[in-house]
Amino acid sequence: MTSSGSVKNMTGTKEAHTLSSGNINNNTNKKKAKNPLLHLIAGGTAGLVESSICHPLDTIKTRMQLRRTNTAVKHAIARSSMVEPIHRSTSSLVDPTSIKNVMRRSTSTYDPTTLAIKKGLSSLSEPSTAFRSHNPTAPLGPAGTAVRIIQREGFVSLYKGLTAVYTGIIPKMAIRFLAFESFCDYFHSPAGKWYPGPVVFTAGLLSGLTEAILVVTPAEVCKIRMQSQFHSMVDPTQLAKRRKYRNVLQTAMTIAREEGPSALYKGVLPTMIRQGINQSVNFTVYQKGKKIWEEQNGGPLASWQTLILGGISGGFGPTTNNPLDVVKTRMQKQVIVPGQTPKYTGILQSVIMIAKEEGWMALWKGITPRLLRIMPGQAITFATYEAVSSSLRQAGFFRQ
Numbered sequence: 001m002t003s004s005g006s007v008k009n010m011t012g013t014k015e016a017h018t019l020s021s022g023n024i025n026n027n028t029n030k031k032k033a034k035n036p037l038l039h040l041i042a043g044g045t046a047g048l049v050e051s052s053i054c055h056p057l058d059t060i061k062t063r064m065q066l067r068r069t070n071t072a073v074k075h076a077i078a079r080s081s082m083v084e085p086i087h088r089s090t091s092s093l094v095d096p097t098s099i100k101n102v103m104r105r106s107t108s109t110y111d112p113t114t115l116a117i118k119k120g121l122s123s124l125s126e127p128s129t130a131f132r133s134h135n136p137t138a139p140l141g142p143a144g145t146a147v148r149i150i151q152r153e154g155f156v157s158l159y160k161g162l163t164a165v166y167t168g169i170i171p172k173m174a175i176r177f178l179a180f181e182s183f184c185d186y187f188h189s190p191a192g193k194w195y196p197g198p199v200v201f202t203a204g205l206l207s208g209l210t211e212a213i214l215v216v217t218p219a220e221v222c223k224i225r226m227q228s229q230f231h232s233m234v235d236p237t238q239l240a241k242r243r244k245y246r247n248v249l250q251t252a253m254t255i256a257r258e259e260g261p262s263a264l265y266k267g268v269l270p271t272m273i274r275q276g277i278n279q280s281v282n283f284t285v286y287q288k289g290k291k292i293w294e295e296q297n298g299g300p301l302a303s304w305q306t307l308i309l310g311g312i313s314g315g316f317g318p319t320t321n322n323p324l325d326v327v328k329t330r331m332q333k334q335v336i337v338p339g340q341t342p343k344y345t346g347i348l349q350s351v352i353m354i355a356k357e358e359g360w361m362a363l364w365k366g367i368t369p370r371l372l373r374i375m376p377g378q379a380i381t382f383a384t385y386e387a388v389s390s391s392l393r394q395a396g397f398f399r400q
Contacts, residue, residue: 035398036174036178037398038389038392038393038398039173039174039177039178039181040170040174040178041388041392042177042384042385042388042389042392043170043173043174043176043177043178043385044169044170044173044174045384045385045388046173046380046381046382046384046385046388047169047170047172047173047381048166048169048170049380049384050169050377050380050381050384051162051165051166051169051377052162053376053377053380054373054376054377054380055158055159055161055162055165056146056158056159057142057369057370057372057373058161058165058227058369058373059149059157059158059159059160059161059227060142060145060146060149060158060366060369061142061366061369061370061373062224062227062228062329062366063145063149063227063228064140064142064145064365064366064369065325065326065329065330065365065366066228066329066330066333067140067365141368142368142369142372145369146158160226160227160229161222161223161224161226161227161248163226163247163248164219164220164222164223164226164248164251165219165223167219167248167249168215168216168218168219171214171215172211172215172216172219173381173385175207175210175211175214175215176207176208176210176211176279177207177385179203179206179207179210179211180203180204180207180279180283181203183202183203183206183207184199184200184203187199187202187203194287194291195287197284197287197288200283200284200287200288201280201281201283201284202280203283204279204280204281204282204283204284205276205277205279205280206276207279207283208272208275208276208277208278208279208280209272209275209276211275211279212268212271212272212274212275212276213268213272216271216275217264217265217266217267217268217271217272218252218264218265219248220267220271220328220332221255221263221264221265221266221267221332222245222248222251222252222255222264223248224329224332224333225245225251225255225332225333226245226248226251228333229243229244229245252264258335259335259336260336263336266331266332266334266336267327267328267329267331267332269346269347270324270325270327270328270331270347271328273321273324273347274317274321274324274325274328277317277320277321277324278317278318278321278374279317281313281316281317281320282313282314282316282317282378283313284313285309285312285313285316286309286310286313286382289309289312289313290306290309293305293309300390301386303383303386303387304383306382306383306386306387307379307380307382307383308379309379309382310378310379310380310381310382310383311375311376311378311379312375313378313382314374314375314376314377314378314379315371315374315375317374318367318370318371318374319367319371322363322364322366322367322370323351323363323364324347325366325370326354326362326363326364326365326366327344327347327350327351327354327363329366330343330344330350330354331344331350351363
């Protein structure tokens with residue numbers, strides 16, 4: 001009896017130990033949700049670091065997207081009835097013989113103003129130098145755009161709109177990571193360390209839509225207004241004017257007062273689509289790459305590895321949705337005048353109008369600085385987020 005009881009007790013103890021071990025393993029494999037405050041601190045820190053380093057590239061991208069091509073300007077001049085006939089020589093509504101007569105008379109009288117118009121110049125400077133230095137539609141790359149901004153407005157102008165970014169970066173990053181984890185837990189039981197690919201893609205899509213509605217759209221409307229004012233790439237004389245938009249709060253209040261509160265949500269649809277695509281691809285590529293790399297390493301990734309993965313994942317979205325970014329920028333930059341229909345009214349209408357006036361390649365304006373902006377930005381964001389999260393947990397502020 002005693003021996004049998006001892007065996008039973010030993011068996012029961014062994015079974016209890018086995019169940020306990022199983023529970024421990026299950027708890028180890030189970031992916032626990034992070035504290036929302038951890039998202040706020042780690043995400044906000046990542047956003048501050050990323051925007052402080054990469055914001056000048058965003059200013060360059062915005063300026064490039066707001067510039068119009070030579071073809072669009074020539075067509076606009078040809079349609080205008082307020083310019084000299086000599087300057088409308090490309091218009092089919094002007095009699096060619098009359099243009100020749102005007103040109104002949106202008107040459108014979110040596111009137112410098114007429115000769116300047118004849119050459120298509122805006123000043124009385126030497127034609128060869130004036131065209132190169134003052135032509136606002138001359139094509140410029142990211143480096144040329146940056147140099148021109150610095151020369152005409154100063155280095156600090158590359159950081160225009162940064163206050164708007166700072167104002168929105170903490171809630172945006174908090175919403176992005178918190179929404180992503182929440183949607184992942186909602187669509188799939190968090191058993192194991194990794195979520196299935198479709199769950200990650202869907203959660204990333206929804207987190208992008210959420211942040212676009214709550215934070216990104218109004219913040220970018222203010223940012224673009226601040227970046228585009230006194231546009232030295234178009235009219236250097238604007239530099240002498242008084243600055244209309246001074247900071248993000250004053251900019252938001254000015255827009256709401258002059259154009260209505262809804263103006264802060266101009267371009268919300270293309271912004272939602274853009275952010276949704278970006279975050280769905282971003283999180284999917286990052287999580288997949290992180291899983292493969294950790295399995296090869298046999299442990300957590302180093303900071304330089306998360307930096308590389310974040311940069312690679314950040315480059316996939318912009319290559320496919322740049323036309324949406326151009327349309328969003330144009331819609332958010334335009335000022336709404338009561339009683340007048342704005343030039344850009346919707347995504348499809350804007351795409352067609354931009355392509356018609358400036359060519360299809362105009363829809364890919366700013367793709368180079370955008371990739372230069374987003375790829376290192378996402379690399380810094382993920383690396384900083386992972387580092388801050390790990391440091392806070394190791395310090396004992398957050399337990400899992």
